[in-house]
Each structure stands twice: as structure tokens, then as C-alpha cells.
Amino acid sequence: MKKRSISRARSDGRPSARKKPTLRRPQARSRTSLSSQWLKEFFSEMLAVEQGGVELYERALKELTHDDLRPKLEQFREQTQQHVELCQEMLNAAGGGEGEKSPSAEAAEHKARGLLSTEVPDNLKDINNLENLLLAETKDHWNWELLGSLMDQIEGRDLKKVVSRAVREVRRQENQHLSWNQKMLTRLATETAHREPQTDERSEPEDQEEESAEHDY
């Protein structure tokens, strides 16, 4: 490959007559460092999302009728509980106080409560719970992806260490949480789409109806 010259050519294409001494420029900082306040608030929000996730998995397990989904839901609930602990650890390392909640964490809590308050008939409970999980996991997954993309800009060696360990541990799990919930929701919705409507057992057979109609006048 041809090496590109870093010396500037004149606008007329000819090289400049006086060769300037080449000074090594200090490496330009392409990115500014992260706001520590933003980071603390974001960890607080991530914690609230994970806590809401645990509750949503618990609800899904409590109401579950498709028993073949239980092992994965239990596994994801356990992993989400570990994510709660990791978020708490990151928040502490960033200097966030116990019980301190950022406005975005309060919003996340509010959203989780909204999802948990949805009431549906029994035959829709599994679908509704998977849909709630898909919504929550979409945000959860996005949180960790964003954190991973900003990780290099975190200042403070100890904090960076805590965050990179957590990101390494969680990212792959979040991919699984999102894709599995999406796949299972599609499966249940497709099953429902092919189910014949239940016949109303209370309706009378046709000949009886005709008979009774004859006696009406």
C-alpha cells in the first residue's frame, strides 16, 4: 500500500519550498470525557430498569401456563437479579448514594409499574407477560450497549474496572434475553393466530332452535 504523506502540498500542487520542522503534535482528544453526574444518574436508571425486570420475570413465572418456558424464565430472572447487584456496584463506585434515585430512574420505575398493572383475560396472560418482558428487555439491552460504547471515556481507573467487568459479564446475556423473549412472543402469537375460536356450548342445536321458533306463535 502506498504510504500517504502527511506534509501539506501547496494549492498549486507543487511541494512547499521551505520544509518546516516536523513536530510531533500531542494526540488530539477525539472525545471529551463523560460527565460524572450523568454517569451516576444513568447507573441509577439502569438499576431501576433491572429491578423492574426482576418483578416482570416474577409475574411471568407466577402466571405461566406454558410450562416449557419456565426454565429459561427462571434463568433470566436469576441473571437479572445479578444485574441488579452489578448496577448497585457501579453506582457505588461512581459515588452514588444508597437509595438516591435520579429522575430517569423514577421514570423507569413508573414505566415498570405501568407494565405490571396491565390486566388481561387468563388466556392472554403469557402473551401479555412476554410482551412486557420484550419492552423492558429492549431498554435493558440498549442501556448496556450504550454503556459499552461509552466505557472508554469513563474517568477513574477503579470505576472503569468495575464497569468493564460488568459489561463483559452482562452484554451477551442481554442479547439472549432480548432475542429469546422476542422469539417466544412470536411463537405464542402465531399459535393464537391459528387457534379456532371456542364454540359456545350454551348455544342450542339448530333443529331445537327451529322447533322452539315454531311454538312461538
Ligand SMILES: [Fe+2]
Ligand atoms: Fe439486565
Ligand SMILES: [Fe+2]
Ligand atoms: Fe435483560
